[in-house]
Structures are given as C-alpha cells and as structure tokens.
Amino acid sequence: MSRSRGTAAVNVSEAAPMFAALGDATRLKLLGRLSVDGPLSITRLSEGTKVTRQAIARHLYVLGDAGLLRHARRGREQVWSLDLKRLEKARQYVDQVAAQWDAAAERLRAYVEDR
Amino acid sequence: MSRSRGTAAVNVSEAAPMFAALGDATRLKLLGRLSVDGPLSITRLSEGTKVTRQAIARHLYVLGDAGLLRHARRGREQVWSLDLKRLEKARQYVDQVAAQWDAAAERLRAYVEDR
DNA sequence: ATAATACGCAATGAAAAGGTTGCATAATAC
DNA sequence: GTATTATGCAACCTTTTCATTGCGTATTAT
Numbered sequence: 001m002s003r004s005r006g007t008a009a010v011n012v013s014e015a016a017p018m019f020a021a022l023g024d025a026t027r028l029k030l031l032g033r034l035s036v037d038g039p040l041s042i043t044r045l046s047e048g049t050k051v052t053r054q055a056i057a058r059h060l061y062v063l064g065d066a067g068l069l070r071h072a073r074r075g076r077e078q079v080w081s082l083d084l085k086r087l088e089k090a091r092q093y094v095d096q097v098a099a100q101w102d103a104a105a106e107r108l109r110a111y112v113e114d115r
Numbered sequence: 116m117s118r119s120r121g122t123a124a125v126n127v128s129e130a131a132p133m134f135a136a137l138g139d140a141t142r143l144k145l146l147g148r149l150s151v152d153g154p155l156s157i158t159r160l161s162e163g164t165k166v167t168r169q170a171i172a173r174h175l176y177v178l179g180d181a182g183l184l185r186h187a188r189r190g191r192e193q194v195w196s197l198d199l200k201r202l203e204k205a206r207q208y209v210d211q212v213a214a215q216w217d218a219a220a221e222r223l224r225a226y227v228e229d230r
Numbered sequence: 231a232t233a234a235t236a237c238g239c240a241a242t243g244a245a246a247a248g249g250t251t252g253c254a255t256a257a258t259a260c
Numbered sequence: 261g262t263a264t265t266a267t268g269c270a271a272c273c274t275t276t277t278c279a280t281t282g283c284g285t286a287t288t289a290t
Contacts, residue, residue: 012143012144012147013140013143013144015137015143016137016138016139016140016142016143017138018138019134019135019137019138019139019143020134020135020138020139021138022130022131022134022138022212023131023132023133023134023135023136023137023138024131024135024247024248025128025131026248027131028127028128028130028131028134028212029127029128031212031215031216032127032215034219035215035216035218035219036219038222038223038226041266041267042266042267043265043266043267051248051249051250052249052250052251053266053267054249054250054251054267054268054269055248055249055250057267057268058247058248058249059248062247075257075258075266076256076257076258076265076266076267077257077265077266077267078266078267078268081223082216082219082220082223084220084223084224087216087220090216091213091216094209094213097137097143097146098206098209100146100147100150101146101150101197101202101205101206103150104149104150104151104197105197105199105202107153108153108196108197108199111153139277139278141278156236156237157236157237158235158236158237166278166279166280167279167280167281168236168237169237169238169239169279169280169281170278170279170280172237172238173277173278173279174278177277190236190287190288191235191236191237191286191287191288192235192236192237192287193236193237193238
C-alpha cells in the first residue's frame with residue numbers, strides 16, 4: 001500500500017521548481033547521461049549535443065538550482081554529478097504526488113463502481 | 116527492488132512535456148484540488164485563486180494537453196477531471212526516471228565504497 | 231422574453247526561457 | 261613562456277509562458 005521510501009509530508013507547491021527543471025528534454029538527457037557515465041565536465045557533457053557549450057552550462061545550473069545536481073571544481077574543469085541526498089528528496093516529492101493521485105484514483109474507482 | 120507498477124520502457128525525453136506541465140505551482144494545486152474534490156467546472160476551480168478565470172482555464176488546457184486531465188461539456192459548464200489511464204502512464208514515466216536515478220545511486224555508492 | 235451564468239476567443243503585454251556570439255580569464259600542456 | 265583547453269561573463273535575440281482585459285456566445289433560471 002505505502003511506497004518503498006519514507007515520505008515526510010511535503011508541500012506539493014514546493015515540488016513545482018523541481019518538475020520545471022525536469023520539464024526539458026535536453027536536461028533529462030543530461031541527467032540520463034550523468035546517471036550512466038557518472039561525474040562529467042561541462043565540455044564532456046556538451047559533446048554529442050546540438051547546442052553550444054554555453055547552453056549546456058545553463059541547463060546544468062538550472063538542474064543545480066533545482067537541487068538535482070552538484071558541481072565541484074577540479075583543476076580547470078567543472079565536474080557535475082547527481083546529488084544523492086537531494087535526489088532522494090526529489091523522489092519523495094514524486095512519491096507524494098503519485099500517492100495523491102493514487103488516492104484520487106481509488107476514490108474515483110469506488111465512485112464509479114457505486115452506481 | 117522493482118517498483119510496484121509494471122513499467123514498459125518509455126523514452127525519457129517523452130516525459131519532458133509532462134514534467135513541464137507539472138512545473139507550475141498553480142497547476143499542481145489544480146491537480147490537488149481535483150484529486151480531492153473530484154470533477155469540477157472551470158469557474159469552480161477558479162474560486163479561491165488569485166488569478167482570473169481565463170488564467171485558470173489556460174492552465175487546465177495545459178494539463179489537458181499533457182494528458183493529465185480530461186474535460187467534458189455538461190450543459191454550459193466544462194467539467195475537468197483526472198484522466199486515470201494517462202495518469203497511469205505518467206506514473207510510469209516517473210517510475211522510470213526514478214529507477215534510472217536509483218541505478219545511478221547504486222553505482223555511485225559502489226564506486227565510493229570501492230576506494 | 232430577459233437576466234444571469236459559464237464559457238470561448240482575441241489582442242495585448244511583461245517576463246522568463248532557451249539559445250547564440252564574442253571576448254576574457256584561469257589552468258594545464260609542451 | 262606560449263599555446264591550448266575549459267570555463268566564465270555579458271550582450272543580445274527569439275519564442276514561450278503567464279496573466280490581463282474586453283467582448284461575444286451559448287445555456288440555464290426566472
């Protein structure tokens with residue numbers, strides 16, 4: 001019945017910025033890349049994309065502001081990686097919204113079957 | 116280990132529009148309202164908000180285009196409600212992205228412990 | 231019939247998002 | 261020390277987004 005993760009009550013409105021950050025194909029691809037290949041530099045992440053390095057950098061900072069990524073300087077490179085702690089928080093948001101929907105689905109099902 | 120729902124492979128990039136639709140506080144509130152109170156008209160959904168009816172209507176259509184809501188005419192009213200089928204699809208998106216993150220977390224944990 | 235209600239459509243406007251180019255600066259390689 | 265590489269910064273442009281106002285139309289209520 002309950003989800004696999006502990007889910008502290010979170011104001012759904014606070015989830016909006018995170019969803020907004022996820023609402024772009026380029027950014028989703030960046031997340032996917034980082035989740036597969038691990039920490040990478042901006043230039044490395046730019047290779048293979050159709051937009052400029054600056055555009056990629058922008059997207060990375062957007063994801064960073066949403067708390068989904070972290071960045072650390074290593075020499076002349078800026079290395080980006082997934083932020084596990086905040087990723088867990090993000091998961092909580094998603095779980096909570098999903099749970100809300102589940103509850104609604106349940107009520108709607110009951111309502112429909114009741115006639 | 117696996118999630119509670121069956122998760123057919125879905126291109127993550129296709130999830131972007133859905134996340135974008137979720138990336139607005141007003142829209143999240145509308146979803147919450149509909150999941151609690153059931154199907155409601157535009158005017159009803161506008162009451163208690165700080166924006167105009169037209170703004171709310173716009174948001175509803177955005178959610179509708181993302182496949183999260185349906186609307187049906189009832190007399191002079193336009194009644195909006197959650198779309199269960201597509202909501203399930205949305206859930207699959209979320210689960211898949213979350214799974215991807217979980218996998219990344221696992222790898223990262225292994226990597227860190229390996230040194 | 232007439233009034234009130236619920237909505238659609240269109241024009242408009244301010245602000246944010248997504249992307250580009252050009253140039254400057256810091257770090258590394260040779 | 262000079263060139264190369266990786267990034268930062270800033271100006272600028274186009275498109276979308278979010279919200280508004282004004283007016284028209286369809287549907288119900290009286």
